[in-house]
Amino acid sequence: MTHDSSINTDGELNNSSNESEQNWRRYFSFSTDHKVIGVQYMAMTFMFFLIGGLLAMIIRAELLTPEANVVDRPLYNGLFTMHGTIMIFLWIIPFNAGLANYLVPLMIGARDMAFPLLNAIAFWILPPAGLLLLSSFLLPNGTAQSGWWSYPPISLQVPPGYINGEFIWIVSLILIGISSIMGAINFLTTIFWMRAPGMTFFRMPVFVWSVMSAQLLQLINLPALTGALILLLFDLSLGTQFFKPLENGDPVIYQHLFWFYSHPAVYIMALPAFGIFAEVLPAFARNPLFGYRSVALATLGIALVSIFVWVHHMFTSATPNWMRMTFMVTSMLVAVPTGVKAFAWTATIWRSKLHLETPMLFAMGGATMFIFGGITGVMLAATPFDIHVNNTYFVVGHFHYVVFNTITMAIFAAIYFWFPKITGRMYSEGWGKLHFWLTFIPANITFFSMHPLGLQGMLRRISSYDPQYQGWNIIASLGAFLLGASTLPFIANIVGSWLYGPRAVNNPWHATGLEWITSSPPPRDNFEEIPIVKRPPYDYGDPKYSVLENSNNRD
Numbered sequence: 342m343t344h345d346s347s348i349n350t351d352g353e354l355n356n357s358s359n360e361s362e363q364n365w366r367r368y369f370s371f372s373t374d375h376k377v378i379g380v381q382y383m384a385m386t387f388m389f390f391l392i393g394g395l396l397a398m399i400i401r402a403e404l405l406t407p408e409a410n411v412v413d414r415p416l417y418n419g420l421f422t423m424h425g426t427i428m429i430f431l432w433i434i435p436f437n438a439g440l441a442n443y444l445v446p447l448m449i450g451a452r453d454m455a456f457p458l459l460n461a462i463a464f465w466i467l468p469p470a471g472l473l474l475l476s477s478f479l480l481p482n483g484t485a486q487s488g489w490w491s492y493p494p495i496s497l498q499v500p501p502g503y504i505n506g507e508f509i510w511i512v513s514l515i516l517i518g519i520s521s522i523m524g525a526i527n528f529l530t531t532i533f534w535m536r537a538p539g540m541t542f543f544r545m546p547v548f549v550w551s552v553m554s555a556q557l558l559q560l561i562n563l564p565a566l567t568g569a570l571i572l573l574l575f576d577l578s579l580g581t582q583f584f585k586p587l588e589n590g591d592p593v594i595y596q597h598l599f600w601f602y603s604h605p606a607v608y609i610m611a612l613p614a615f616g617i618f619a620e621v622l623p624a625f626a627r628n629p630l631f632g633y634r635s636v637a638l639a640t641l642g643i644a645l646v647s648i649f650v651w652v653h654h655m656f657t658s659a660t661p662n663w664m665r666m667t668f669m670v671t672s673m674l675v676a677v678p679t680g681v682k683a684f685a686w687t688a689t690i691w692r693s694k695l696h697l698e699t700p701m702l703f704a705m706g707g708a709t710m711f712i713f714g715g716i717t718g719v720m721l722a723a724t725p726f727d728i729h730v731n732n733t734y735f736v737v738g739h740f741h742y743v744v745f746n747t748i749t750m751a752i753f754a755a756i757y758f759w760f761p762k763i764t765g766r767m768y769s770e771g772w773g774k775l776h777f778w779l780t781f782i783p784a785n786i787t788f789f790s791m792h793p794l795g796l797q798g799m800l801r802r803i804s805s806y807d808p809q810y811q812g813w814n815i816i817a818s819l820g821a822f823l824l825g826a827s828t829l830p831f832i833a834n835i836v837g838s839w840l841y842g843p844r845a846v847n848n849p850w851h852a853t854g855l856e857w858i859t860s861s862p863p864p865r866d867n868f869e870e871i872p873i874v875k876r877p878p879y880d881y882g883d884p885k886y887s888v889l890e891n892s893n894n895r896d
């Protein structure tokens with residue numbers, strides 16, 4: 342790539358060898374450097390994670406007691422709607438985009454993303470979209486209240502007024518979707534065309550395979566959601582009747598379109614997490630990733646199967662029996678490629694000497710919790726079981742094991758693992774471990790409690806409940822408050838270490854990825870010289886390939 346002459350921002354190139362502190366300002370500027378954009382994504386989405394977490398604290402405060410006594414019902418509806426929307430569309434999905442932005446060009450030996458300007462635009466759509474969404478709290482009738490799925494006809498029964506919470510919700514989501522589609526085009530082009538010489542597909546780290554698979558899903562499935570949202574917007578504001586049951590519209594079609602995206606979306610969130618496990622586990626077990634090729638192909642396999650399972654969210658939505666049967670089977674098929682992954686993680690660390698630094702703790706914790714969330718997923722995929730627990734806290738428990746205990750933990754693993762690369766500083770191991778235990782234990786307390794609640798019949802999306810459910814709810818709420826507090830040592834560690842941490846060497850973990858051969862933080866164009874790749878990924882422990890580890894001795 343020879344873009345340095347055309348697309349360049351305010352003389353960064355000249356500065357790139359200077360101290361990184363002098364460059365902190367670039368994180369607040371419009372930059373086309375994929376690394377700056379990556380950090381911008383990650384920092385911004387973390388802000389939304391905090392906001393989403395705050396909303397969750399209010400929800401759990403309300404559920405401490407059977408009565409509705411903290412917030413009124415419309416606000417409660419708004420809180421869980423915004424909590425879910427923010428966590429999915431402004432935390433996990435864009436955080437993954439940010440991490441991938443930072444890592445993919447480095448991991449494949451490229452100087453930047455294929456379309457740096459498009460990359461910056463895709464990012465800068467998000468802050469206004471997110472602020473727009475939040476601004477709906479200020480409307481006289483408050484935010485959208487129909488949950489993150491926004492099913493019609495409920496989502497169409499909104500307080501009058503052209504600009505209401507639902508309207509804002511739809512517009513924000515369309516904007517976020519446009520940003521994601523731009524990102525998908527950019528990621529796929531980059532991975533297909535910008536790999537360094539010798540970086541064949543089967544030499545790519547599994548993280549890159551994960552990004553590629555997840556972004557393929559974005560491209561294939563996201564248009565269904567965007568289309569559905571546009572039609573919903575028409576129904577809401579222009580008097581059309583695509584989804585209005587009393588006027589010959591069909592609300593179930595909306596559900597199909599919604600889940601055609603939003604089921605694969607769970608893998609758009611989860612695949613990068615699996616990719617993180619595939620980087621961190623081998624590095625701290627000093628073992629090659631077990632069954633690398635199978636894992637890479639299983640990644641693509643999971644993505645493919647996930648396109649054909651969406652109806653498992655609609656087992657109770659007037660779905661004919663033949664369709665329930667079919668989608669029960671396809672849903673269970675996901676367990677096959679997923680099992681390959683779980684087996685590979687286990688085999689990678691089997692009988693190895695584990696180095697239990699913070700990234701490894703989070704990766705092992707997250708991978709283990711995924712087994713639990715995956716099992717409840719397969720249970721839910723069984724139609725007869727799902728019919729009973731659909732719309733109960735069992736479902737809430739299931740997906741929080743996956744989206745929090747697995748994916749958010751994987752995100753923390755990634756932050757600690759690549760922190761030295763991104764900042765050029767080391768974080769504090771003691772604070773990191775404290776953060777891990779303060780996350781892992783309370784998260785399990787909180788989200789485990791939801792399973793018995795659901796099996797006993799407690800419905801989701803309610804702000805008052807029968808007193809028989811209070812016991813587990815108190816446990817869940819106390820766990821949640823601890824979990825909220827766990828972000829404090831994290832923030833202290835990240836901010837403090839970034840400012841005052843000891844200098845990091847280029848490759849503190851003696852890891853094998855290309856991102857570790859360049860300086861920490863990397864220069865504007867990533868590599869002084871584009872590397873020529875001659876070795877497989879994850880060649881830990883193979884003396885034949887020890888060159889990379891030694892290259893660290895330069896420091």
Ligand code: HEM
Nearest residue numbers: 607611653654672715718719721722727731732736740743
């Ligand atoms: C890989 C990571 C996964 C994530 C991030 C995830 C996420 C979610 C989410 C967010 C929901 C709730 C949607 C809602 O109603 O608001 C959900 C429900 C569901 N999940 Fe998962 N899930 C994962 C894995 C699985 C697996 C492996 C299966 C089955 C093989 C599965 C089967 C289901 C089913 C059947 C439901 C619908 C339950 C119901 O509403 O009655 N999930 N999941």
Ligand SMILES: [Cu+2]
Nearest residue numbers: 604651653654
């Ligand atoms: Cu699903």
